[in-house]
Amino acid sequence: MKxxxxxxxxxxxxxxxxxxxxxxxPKQFLKSIKRTGFGKNLFDEARxxxxxxxxxxxxxRPLNPDFVANQPRYQGASILLARENFGCGxxxxxxxxxxxxxxxxxxxxPSYADIFFNNCVKxxxxxxxxxEKVVDQLFKETAATPxxxxxxxxxxxxxxxxxxxxxKFEVEPSRKHILLNGLDDIGLTMQHADAIRAFxxxxxxxxxxxxx
Amino acid sequence: xxxxxxxxxxxxxxxxxxxxxxxxxxxxxxxFLHEVTSxxxxxxxxxxxxRAWRAGANMATPDHNVxxxxxxxxxxxxxxxxxxxxxxxxxxxDNCKDFGIEEFTIDDPRHGIVHVIxxxxxxxxxxxxxxxxxxxxxxxxxxGALAHGIGTSEVEHVLATQCLVQKKAxxxxxxxxxxxxPGVTAKDVILAIIGKIGTAGGTGYTIExxxxxxxxxxxxxxxxxxxxxxxxxARAGIVAVDEKTISYLQGRPFAPKGAEWDQAVAVWRxxxxxxxxxxxxxxxxxxxxxxxxxxxxxSPEMVAPVTGKVPDPALAANDSKKGNYQxxxxxxxxxxxxxxxxxxxxxxxxxSCTNSRIEDLRAxxxxxxxxxxxxxxxxxxxxxxxxxxxAQAEKEGLDKVFKExxxxxxxxxxxxxxxxxxxxxxxxxHCASTSNRNFEGRQGFGGRTHLVSPAMAAAAAVFGHFVxxxxxxxx
Numbered sequence: 018m019k020x021x022x023x024x025x026x027x028x029x030x031x032x033x034x035x036x037x038x039x040x041x042x043p044k045q046f047l048k049s050i051k052r053t054g055f056g057k058n059l060f061d062e063a064r065x066x067x068x069x070x071x072x073x074x075x076x077x078r079p080l081n082p083d084f085v086a087n088q089p090r091y092q093g094a095s096i097l098l099a100r101e102n103f104g105c106g107x108x109x110x111x112x113x114x115x116x117x118x119x120x121x122x123x124x125x126x127p128s129y130a131d132i133f134f135n136n137c138v139k140x141x142x143x144x145x146x147x148x149e150k151v152v153d154q155l156f157k158e159t160a161a162t163p164x165x166x167x168x169x170x171x172x173x174x175x176x177x178x179x180x181x182x183x184x185k186f187e188v189e190p191s192r193k194h195i196l197l198n199g200l201d202d203i204g205l206t207m208q209h210a211d212a213i214r215a216f217x218x219x220x221x222x223x224x225x226x227x228x229x
Numbered sequence: 230x231x232x233x234x235x236x237x238x239x240x241x242x243x244x245x246x247x248x249x250x251x252x253x254x255x256x257x258x259x260x261f262l263h264e265v266t267s268x269x270x271x272x273x274x275x276x277x278x279x280r281a282w283r284a285g286a287n288m289a290t291p292d293h294n295v296x297x298x299x300x301x302x303x304x305x306x307x308x309x310x311x312x313x314x315x316x317x318x319x320x321x322x323d324n325c326k327d328f329g330i331e332e333f334t335i336d337d338p339r340h341g342i343v344h345v346i347x348x349x350x351x352x353x354x355x356x357x358x359x360x361x362x363x364x365x366x367x368x369x370x371x372x373g374a375l376a377h378g379i380g381t382s383e384v385e386h387v388l389a390t391q392c393l394v395q396k397k398a399x400x401x402x403x404x405x406x407x408x409x410x411p412g413v414t415a416k417d418v419i420l421a422i423i424g425k426i427g428t429a430g431g432t433g434y435t436i437e438x439x440x441x442x443x444x445x446x447x448x449x450x451x452x453x454x455x456x457x458x459x460x461x462x463a464r465a466g467i468v469a470v471d472e473k474t475i476s477y478l479q480g481r482p483f484a485p486k487g488a489e490w491d492q493a494v495a496v497w498r499x500x501x502x503x504x505x506x507x508x509x510x511x512x513x514x515x516x517x518x519x520x521x522x523x524x525x526x527x528s529p530e531m532v533a534p535v536t537g538k539v540p541d542p543a544l545a546a547n548d549s550k551k552g553n554y555q556x557x558x559x560x561x562x563x564x565x566x567x568x569x570x571x572x573x574x575x576x577x578x579x580x581s582c583t584n585s586r587i588e589d590l591r592a593x594x595x596x597x598x599x600x601x602x603x604x605x606x607x608x609x610x611x612x613x614x615x616x617x618x619x620a621q622a623e624k625e626g627l628d629k630v631f632k633e634x635x636x637x638x639x640x641x642x643x644x645x646x647x648x649x650x651x652x653x654x655x656x657x658x659h660c661a662s663t664s665n666r667n668f669e670g671r672q673g674f675g676g677r678t679h680l681v682s683p684a685m686a687a688a689a690a691v692f693g694h695f696v697x698x699x700x701x702x703x704x
Contacts (some may be wrong), residue, residue: 035528045649048316050272050316050317052580108363108378109266190251213391222255222497
């Protein structure tokens with residue numbers, strides 16, 4: 018799995034609460050049987066003025082000039098600044114795949130939906146939770162400062178602003194460990210194969226109808 | 230020692246091992262698969278040379294992409310006109326064959342929406358842990374199972390190890406007291422709950438639904454409630470086992486038989502929260518206060534009673550909510566203060582894993598019987614949740630009731646709930662829908678979804694606008 022250690026990048030603000038996974042990647046693109054290529058359809062309905070189709074070339078499509086991802090100052094952004102309950106809705110992992118393929122390595126918001134949160138960890142995307150007031154301040158600074166960037170250091174759990182000031186953030190130790198080392202979850206669980214077999218054996222005695 | 234909640238019990242009985250850092254390895258009894266979130270997981274297994282840990286603990290069916298017209302469905306997979314959808318469905322068939330997983334294919338009479346067929350077949354059983362690459366897996370919690378949605382990486386993980394690495398959620402009890410008034414259904418109950426606690430109100434929790442109203446609901450009704458736990462932010466919703474649960478399961482094809490049935494039932498009867506269990510959060514509602522609900526915005530928390538009006542953003546609790554309300558009204562083409570019953574509709578959709586079971590179709594048919602679809606409704610679809618639901622409805626003559634009223638009677642699948650197939654809204658169209666999400670574009674690019682109960686959707690179809698179904702006499 019992809020590692021996350023540090024990321025210095027341009028911040029793109031998405032000023033909208035409850036951004037759902039349909040908004041992140043609309044359903045017509047879920048017909049793909051691949052994990053890659055979703056970046057051009059990230060935020061498709063907000064980003065383009067026409068209706069997007071699967072396997073469509075997107076370079077000639079009409080862009081919504083008001084949408085943040087289309088504004089010249091945010092081109093190349095790798096950090097997304099968002100509002101509360103980001104990623105709510107469906108379990109589609111295509112949402113983090115689209116963010117990753119677009120180039121987003123880190124999201125900062127006051128809160129996230131649970132399934133989306135897990136899905137991001139599996140794809141080496143760091144989701145940072147900060148207090149609503151701190152996020153609000155970052156929105157203001159991003160708007161006021163062209164080229165506003167942040168330096169994210171997961172090991173130190175810090176965000177450093179262009180002026181050198183530092184914001185600390187919390188991260189669950191298990192997630193931090195997985196992200197820093199880019200660990201393969203399945204491989205890790207396989208190390209407990211004996212414990213799983215032992216569990217199955219005793220469980221089968223208690224609930225034989227689940228094994229017949 | 231303090232008592233345990235139902236969630237605590239389900240968690241403890243599946244704990245393989247506590248891991249470092251507060252996570253645990255949890256055993257998964259049953260894994261459902263469908264065509265959209267599984268292809269990349271199977272591919273991952275192939276690349277790593279891994280097999281399914283316990284193929285028999287998996288069950289698959291294609292539902293998201295399948296067409297619902299009889300002309301396409303009569304030719305099975307080859308009948309799927311959209312080539313991209315066809316590939317995805319075929320890929321599921323091939324993967325299930327390769328990995329030895331039982332699949333109800335598109336032309337199997339038992340085919341249907343995965344969350345409808347699991348309980349219908351008795352695959353879903355109390356006390357199980359159940360996962361699926363679909364957030365509405367919470368539906369299965371209605372039978373006293375711990376069930377939740379997962380992403381594709383976790384689909385691969387469960388296939389390979391029969392386990393998930395989990396962090397235990399907190400316990401929330403949502404208690405609906407008293408009794409519902411006539412015409413008020415399970416759908417109205419869950420929409421009212423989401424309206425009260427908000428779309429992130431249950432984040433980080435497993436919600437147990439309890440109280441007299443939940444006890445009074447049928448198993449189908451409880452599935453409707455648990456289905457939308459995720460719309461309140463909770464990955465899993467559960468209801469304690471009672472006699473209804475047990476009699477629902479008796480005789481179903483995959484339910485235990487003979488001595489194993491008796492043994493299972495004895496265990497299932499313990500699947501309730503202890504009287505002295507403590508919850509981290511408790512929310513209470515009065516059932517008698519709930520009236521039929523209609524969503525007016527672009528989040529399932531944006532609901533109003535059918536007797537109410539589209540709210541004024543100026544009255545929102547805070548600036549953030551005010552902004553959300555303004556954005557939602559703009560997208561929905563609605564103005565504050567408009568009576569809900571003045572919202573005119575273009576389409577009606579009766580179906581989805583929330584409301585496509587036999588009880589839902591009966592409720593809708595009762596309202597449209599002897600009436601005709603209003604002239605302004607361009608299309609009204611009825612999409613049964615499974616082949617068996619469809620057959621039962623036809624046996625009862627419900628298909629004729631719908632067709633005589635001018636609604637279309639379709640083949641089972643997810644259909645217009647997420648509009649991955651051809652069943653979609655046109656930009657700007659308003660739809661009365663029995664599904665679960667009213668997000669922007671959910672039912673089609675630019676489409677405007679209003680979430681309601683089956684009876685309310687049926688009434689909207691014949692009147693052309695929302696009406697209070699309690700005022701509509703059955704003919």
